[in-house]
Amino acid sequence: MQLKRHVCPRNCFSTCSMISYVENGQLQKVTGDPENPYTNGRICAKGLSYVDHVYHKDRLKYPMYQKNKGSGRFERISWESAYDMIVDNWLAIDQQYGSLLPVGLYKYTGDLSAGHYAPEEFFSSMGPTTRIVGSPCAAAGFDAAYYDFGIGCSSDPEQMEEAELIVIWGANPAVTSIHSIRFLENARKNGALVVVIDPVLTKTAELADFYLQINPGTDGIFANALTSYLIDQDLHDEVYLNRHSHGFDAFKNELKGIDHGILLQQTGLQEEAVSFMKTLLTSSSKIFHWIGLGFQRHTNGGQMVRTVNALGAVQGLIGKPGSGVHYAHADTWIFENQTAFFKEHLEKNNRILPLTHWIDLGGTVLDPPLESLWISCRNPLIQDPQPGQIREHLKHIPFVVTADLFMTETAKWSNLVLPVTSFFEEEDIATSYWHRGFAYNEQAIEPYHESKSDYTIMKELARRIDHRFHSPSAFPTDLTKREYLNRQWNDNVRRQFGFSDVHEAVGQIRYPESALISWKNHDYLTPSGKFEFYSDRAQNNGLPALPIHKQQVVRTDPDSLQLFTTHDSRGLNSQFKGSRTIPERATAVHIHAEAAAAREISDGELVRVFNENASLTMKAKVTSLVHPSVALIYQGSATSTDEAVNQLVSVKDSDMGEHVSGSKSIAYYDSFVNIKPKQNHAPR
Numbered sequence: 001m002q003l004k005r006h007v008c009p010r011n012c013f014s015t016c017s018m019i020s021y022v023e024n025g026q027l028q029k030v031t032g033d034p035e036n037p038y039t040n041g042r043i044c045a046k047g048l049s050y051v052d053h054v055y056h057k058d059r060l061k062y063p064m065y066q067k068n069k070g071s072g073r074f075e076r077i078s079w080e081s082a083y084d085m086i087v088d089n090w091l092a093i094d095q096q097y098g099s100l101l102p103v104g105l106y107k108y109t110g111d112l113s114a115g116h117y118a119p120e121e122f123f124s125s126m127g128p129t130t131r132i133v134g135s136p137c138a139a140a141g142f143d144a145a146y147y148d149f150g151i152g153c154s155s156d157p158e159q160m161e162e163a164e165l166i167v168i169w170g171a172n173p174a175v176t177s178i179h180s181i182r183f184l185e186n187a188r189k190n191g192a193l194v195v196v197i198d199p200v201l202t203k204t205a206e207l208a209d210f211y212l213q214i215n216p217g218t219d220g221i222f223a224n225a226l227t228s229y230l231i232d233q234d235l236h237d238e239v240y241l242n243r244h245s246h247g248f249d250a251f252k253n254e255l256k257g258i259d260h261g262i263l264l265q266q267t268g269l270q271e272e273a274v275s276f277m278k279t280l281l282t283s284s285s286k287i288f289h290w291i292g293l294g295f296q297r298h299t300n301g302g303q304m305v306r307t308v309n310a311l312g313a314v315q316g317l318i319g320k321p322g323s324g325v326h327y328a329h330a331d332t333w334i335f336e337n338q339t340a341f342f343k344e345h346l347e348k349n350n351r352i353l354p355l356t357h358w359i360d361l362g363g364t365v366l367d368p369p370l371e372s373l374w375i376s377c378r379n380p381l382i383q384d385p386q387p388g389q390i391r392e393h394l395k396h397i398p399f400v401v402t403a404d405l406f407m408t409e410t411a412k413w414s415n416l417v418l419p420v421t422s423f424f425e426e427e428d429i430a431t432s433y434w435h436r437g438f439a440y441n442e443q444a445i446e447p448y449h450e451s452k453s454d455y456t457i458m459k460e461l462a463r464r465i466d467h468r469f470h471s472p473s474a475f476p477t478d479l480t481k482r483e484y485l486n487r488q489w490n491d492n493v494r495r496q497f498g499f500s501d502v503h504e505a506v507g508q509i510r511y512p513e514s515a516l517i518s519w520k521n522h523d524y525l526t527p528s529g530k531f532e533f534y535s536d537r538a539q540n541n542g543l544p545a546l547p548i549h550k551q552q553v554v555r556t557d558p559d560s561l562q563l564f565t566t567h568d569s570r571g572l573n574s575q576f577k578g579s580r581t582i583p584e585r586a587t588a589v590h591i592h593a594e595a596a597a598a599r600e601i602s603d604g605e606l607v608r609v610f611n612e613n614a615s616l617t618m619k620a621k622v623t624s625l626v627h628p629s630v631a632l633i634y635q636g637s638a639t640s641t642d643e644a645v646n647q648l649v650s651v652k653d654s655d656m657g658e659h660v661s662g663s664k665s666i667a668y669y670d671s672f673v674n675i676k677p678k679q680n681h682a683p684r
């Protein structure tokens, strides 16, 4: 039995280290790697199901072509024919338009390892193209960090163990960041209290000491009220504020006159809960605030993050052990091609198509229109809002290529489908947005049937198009994957991970010896060099300069419920469907008993969930865990676009996201639905 080292490259906080067991070229078993001090030999159920995932009966084996998208009449073709089709398509476009501007790239985070930024680099190497940009995931919160601190940077999760109080705002680590739970538990053993603030009583809330069920999208009002109280009580940290902050007086003035009645009415919190939270904040000196990614999926999501950042700053928590405000960090995305990814929208020759514009308008309204689209590491016909509308847009684009491991809904609406390798079939490197570990992923088995890595596809295409376009491709055509990875090394990588080149890193895991405290040196990257309560950058981008939140999102129909489509344990976005080892994820709508009673709905009954966008039928799960104004349907579980919960999700911008991603984020959790029993009840 041969053992190889891997790292799970999914868009997941954990980025787990793994060991594969291979016999006769076949993957036999995958386990956690005990040598990684963060993941500590443990992986989630999805990780344990990888053998099934790799040899899944639905895995793509060959390039497939269909003339008419959606016809399902795919024919197997050779890679050579696939490349010919692509190159002919692009050459014709280049000849007609004088550039590849009508060719688009639509990519996201199906695999986050460094080698998987090759498509971005490849597209950037061919002169101007069109980029569908914008993060459906985290950009609003990252922009909030940019305005306040200068960049997103969180302490290592181990810092939680030193805290006296941990406040979790809209994160569900028991499901989405499983290795963090160990630190939470250790903190509690050390005497810390854990508070979860969430409209849903999640698995994480079950583990906590206190749970506050807040009205959705109102945390900023709560954070401002707490901040105002601390200032009124003279409990703010004068030394920190004088030395390291900018615009505190203006913030303090704006906080004056927060109406306590409005606070209670808007947030839905009880008087006792508010005063209890005040007591907790005033009686602890080491407070670790953790803001989740789900927290910012609102039209005011970025601003809400700024209010919690401000709460932490007023207490002088920033830069202290076991303290601070933590969201995620971007400082491990430092390989050369990743830098290009973050900056791609800044390349002035590219045509930037913000996600919401694309979903609303499609590609044919552009001048020149989108003639060709490359989709990779992304499954928009399940994951993006209004996937049915996107399907229409795909129909109108003459040539759509999707690279994936499976025949996803998106692949079904493509002309050409290219099979890609899993991470067991190619070497790579993955880092995390939550911990600072580095892990090398070794190749354990040969590519499944005719699949190729995204890098190999780009390289082989580059060879074929070399010097045939108006802007010849500069993408390297003759490097092995390892050499390609080595090209991504720079001084930041050396400094951060300590490997001078790829050869030193092969097969290695590296985890920092001591847990980093973010902003320990108070070297903020804002224009003032301080924590900015008052942000000119925000103001220049048409946003409030100060982190003040007064108004909740107003629902137009008082009978509607706010649709939450959060992340669940059985999948990773749209991945891991149909795995034998992971229980089926039947779509259900979770509603509070009060909301169910008002609509005469009983547990297990079939209901219609509908709004101006769509109507879906599913089972109702009546529970006391969700907020009475919320309808919760886990995202990612549908097997078809027509049944995807995103059919119900409206295309709404968050307030922030443009700085890091070139487009505002998506306010996924600010859609509203009505629910009715499927069958009309007999009159009572």
Ligand SMILES: Nc1nc2c(c(=O)[nH]1)N[C@H]1C(S)=C(S)[C@@H](COP(=O)(O)OP(=O)(O)OC[C@H]3O[C@@H](n4cnc5c(=O)[nH]c(N)nc54)[C@H](O)[C@@H]3O)O[C@H]1N2
Residues within 6 Å of the ligand: 011, 108, 109, 110, 111, 116, 136, 137, 138, 375, 376, 377, 378, 379, 380, 383, 384, 385, 403, 404, 405, 406, 408, 420, 421, 422, 454, 565, 566, 567, 572, 573, 574, 575, 635, 645, 646, 649, 668
């Ligand atoms: N309603 C609602 N929608 C949401 C969210 C929500 O909370 N609610 N969450 C949003 C968030 S946070 C995110 S991050 C997005 C995620 O959205 P996506 O990035 O689209 O999601 P995934 O399903 O993780 O991956 C997309 C595809 O990548 C493929 N893939 C995996 N590995 C590779 C590879 O090596 N190469 C290639 N070419 N393909 C590969 C997978 O098979 C999968 O089909 O969804 C967003 N959508």
Ligand SMILES: Nc1nc2c(c(=O)[nH]1)N[C@H]1C(S)=C(S)[C@@H](COP(=O)(O)OP(=O)(O)OC[C@H]3O[C@@H](n4cnc5c(=O)[nH]c(N)nc54)[C@H](O)[C@@H]3O)O[C@H]1N2
Residues within 6 Å of the ligand: 011, 012, 013, 137, 138, 169, 170, 171, 172, 173, 175, 176, 177, 197, 198, 199, 200, 202, 214, 215, 216, 217, 218, 219, 292, 293, 294, 295, 296, 298, 564, 565, 566, 567, 568, 569, 570, 571, 572, 573, 636, 669
């Ligand atoms: N098992 C598993 N793990 C995953 C993923 C997965 O799909 N499955 N997805 C990965 C990805 S791409 C991401 S982005 C992360 C997401 O990680 P998380 O942010 O932890 O997860 P979410 O489910 O997006 O949202 C977290 C919580 O925010 C709450 N919330 C929503 N709105 C508000 C609000 O206004 N106020 C407050 N206080 N709370 C609110 C929701 O009820 C939810 O419980 O997880 C990653 N890890």
Ligand code: SF4
Residues within 6 Å of the ligand: 008, 009, 010, 012, 013, 014, 015, 016, 043, 044, 045, 046, 047, 048, 178, 572
């Ligand atoms: S999906 Fe996340 S928790 Fe599961 S093995 Fe991969 S990185 Fe680890």
Ligand SMILES: [Mo]
Residues within 6 Å of the ligand: 011, 136, 137, 138, 293
């Ligand atoms: Mo995400």
